[in-house]
Amino acid sequence: MNVENPEEAMTFGELLALIADQQRRLSVLEVAFSSLSLCLDEQAALRLVDKLRLEATRSDYDENKRQHFAALADELAKRAG
Known part of the structure; x- marks a missing residue:
């Protein structure tokens, strides 16, 4: 271009x-x-997962974006143990 x-x-x-x-x-x-x-300690990792799950519930995001936030939260939760 x-x-x-x-x-x-x-x-x-x-x-x-x-x-x-x-x-x-x-x-x-x-x-x-x-x-x-x-690199996050357990508390910080859990706070991040909570924040991502909160983002997954925001009504100003479309469903696709909310699903991506939820999937990322789930993935990070698995890694955090």
């Missing part, structure tokens, strides 16, 4: 490449976040 000329349309191939790059970046962030959670 030409950044100098924003009127130019992005090609389908460029869009797919951008989406793939964003997916890779998100994957890296997920691994990093999960790894950082291993």
Whole structure:
């Protein structure tokens, strides 16, 4: 995509490449976040899980986002023991 000329349309191939790059970046962030959670003491890990479960109940999020928060909370709870 030409950044100098924003009127130019992005090609389908460029869009797919951008989406793939964003997916890779998100994957890296997920691994990093999960790894950082291993550095927390038990109390801090439980507080994080509680906060994520609270986020999973927020009505201003769509159902898909709430499910992702709940899944992350469950995953971190397993790791916290």
